[in-house]
Amino acid sequence: MVVCEFTNYLFILFHFNYILPCPEEYVNFDKSTLDKHDFHLDINSEFCYIKRNEIFRNKGIITLYPMHNMNSHKLVVGSVVAEPGTQVEGHLSVGILPDGTQIRIPIVLINGIHPGKTLYIQAISDGNELNGIAVIHEILSKIVPEKLSGRLIAVPIVNVHAFHAKQAYSPVDNVKMNRCFPGRSDGTSSERIAYQLFEKAIRNADYCIDLHQGGVQPMIDEVRVRVGTKHKCHTACLALAQIFGIGYILDQKGPKGQLAQAAPDIGIPTIDPELGGTHGWDANSIKKGVRGVLNVLKQYQFIEGVPDVPDQQTVVNKFVPIISNKGGFIYYKANLSERLEARQPIAEIRDVFGHVTEVVRSPEEGIFWSHPIYPMVASGGVIGKIGTPVSYL
Numbered sequence: 001m002v003v004c005e006f007t008n009y010l011f012i013l014f015h016f017n018y019i020l021p022c023p024e025e026y027v028n029f030d031k032s033t034l035d036k037h038d039f040h041l042d043i044n045s046e047f048c049y050i051k052r053n054e055i056f057r058n059k060g061i062i063t064l065y066p067m068h069n070m071n072s073h074k075l076v077v078g079s080v081v082a083e084p085g086t087q088v089e090g091h092l093s094v095g096i097l098p099d100g101t102q103i104r105i106p107i108v109l110i111n112g113i114h115p116g117k118t119l120y121i122q123a124i125s126d127g128n129e130l131n132g133i134a135v136i137h138e139i140l141s142k143i144v145p146e147k148l149s150g151r152l153i154a155v156p157i158v159n160v161h162a163f164h165a166k167q168a169y170s171p172v173d174n175v176k177m178n179r180c181f182p183g184r185s186d187g188t189s190s191e192r193i194a195y196q197l198f199e200k201a202i203r204n205a206d207y208c209i210d211l212h213q214g215g216v217q218p219m220i221d222e223v224r225v226r227v228g229t230k231h232k233c234h235t236a237c238l239a240l241a242q243i244f245g246i247g248y249i250l251d252q253k254g255p256k257g258q259l260a261q262a263a264p265d266i267g268i269p270t271i272d273p274e275l276g277g278t279h280g281w282d283a284n285s286i287k288k289g290v291r292g293v294l295n296v297l298k299q300y301q302f303i304e305g306v307p308d309v310p311d312q313q314t315v316v317n318k319f320v321p322i323i324s325n326k327g328g329f330i331y332y333k334a335n336l337s338e339r340l341e342a343r344q345p346i347a348e349i350r351d352v353f354g355h356v357t358e359v360v361r362s363p364e365e366g367i368f369w370s371h372p373i374y375p376m377v378a379s380g381g382v383i384g385k386i387g388t389p390v391s392y393l
C-alpha cells in the first residue's frame with residue numbers, strides 16, 4: 001500500500017482489497033505524480049476515489065479519505081496491537097497452570113480506519129453461558145475496519161477454566177468471575193484474569209457490554225443495569241440498556257464485583273445483557289444479542305445505520321421468588337414473559353403418583369421472568385421468579 005498526503009487528503013492504495021496499516025509511512029505523492037501514473041481523480045463530499053487506469057489494473061484501487069477523518073492511533077491490549085484500519089487476533093497472558101501451560105485469554109481488536117469511541121465486549125464470564133460467544137462471532141463477521149469509526153475490543157471467552165469444565169465457576173479457584181472485577185493483581189486466578197482485562201482493555205473503553213445469560217435455566221432475554229439509580233453513571237447505563245433494545249430491563253444495583261458496576265465506577269457505561277438461558281446455544285437469544293450489539297454500534301456512530309429498538313420496553317427493579325409448599329412435579333400454567341396478576345395460578349404441583357397437591361399462585365403482580373430447568377421441586381423450593389414492579393420505557 002501507499003499512503004500519502006495530497007492537499008488535505010490521505011491516499012490509501014488498496015492491493016487486492018487489503019489495507020495495510022501505515023499512516024506513519026506517508027509518501028510524498030503530489031498531483032503531478034498522479035498525472036504521471038495516469039490516475040483518475042474522482043471526488044465527492046465524503047469520500048474521494050482515484051480510479052486506476054489500465055496500467056494499474058492488477059494493483060487495486062486508491063481510495064481518498066479526508067485527513068481529518070482518519071484514525072491515527074494504534075489499539076493496544078497487552079502484546080496484541082492493531083494499527084488503524086486493521087483487525088488483529090491474539091491472546092492476553094493471564095497466568096500459569098501447574099504444568100506450566102500459559103493461561104491465555106483470546107482477544108480480537110478491530111481498529112477502525114476512522115476515529116471514534118471504543119467498545120469493549122466480552123462473553124463467557126460464567127463458563128456455561130455460551131450464547132455470548134456466538135454473538136461475538138456474528139458481530140466480528142459483520143464489522144470491518146474500513147467501515148468502523150472507532151475501536152472494538154472483543155473477548156470471546158473470559159473464564160477459560162470454567163468454560164473447559166462446562167460450568168459457571170472456575171474450577172481453579174471456585175470463584176464466580178462476575179464478583180471479581182476490577183480484579184486483583186495478587187488475587188486468585190479469576191481475580192487475576194479480571195485484573196488483566198480491566199487494566200489492559202476495559203479501562204480504555206467508552207462503553208462496555210458483558211454478555212451473560214441465566215445459566216442453563218430458562219429466562220427471558222433481558223438487559224441488566226447494575227449500578228443503582230443514585231450512581232453517577234446510572235443514566236448512561238440505562239440509555240445503553242435501552243438502545244440495546246431487547247425489550248426487558250432489570251434496573252437494580254447488583255452485588256459487588258460485577259463488571260457492570262466496576263466499569264461504571266470509573267465512568268464507563270456498562271450493561272449486562274442476559275441472553276435467555278439454555279444448555280448450549282439458543283438461536284433466538286443469539287439473534288437478539290447480535291441486534292442489540294449492532295444497535296449500540298449504530299447509536300454511538302461506530303457504524304452507519306439506525307438502531308432497531310422497540311417502541312416500549314419493560315423495566316423491573318427486583319425479583320420475587322415463587323415458592324412451592326409441596327414437593328413434587330411442576331406443571332406450569334403460565335409462560336415466561338407473561339404479565340401476571342397477584343394470586344394468578346402459575347403452576348400445579350403433582351405428587352409422585354400424579355395427584356395435584358398444590359396450586360402455586362403469583363405472590364404479587366409482575367412479569368414471569370425465569371424458572372428452573374428441571375420440572376421438580378422439594379417443599380419450600382423456588383419454582384420461578386417474578387420481575388416487579390413493572391414500569392415502561
Ligand SMILES: [Zn+2]
Pocket residue numbers: 125126129178212213215
Ligand atoms: Zn452470567
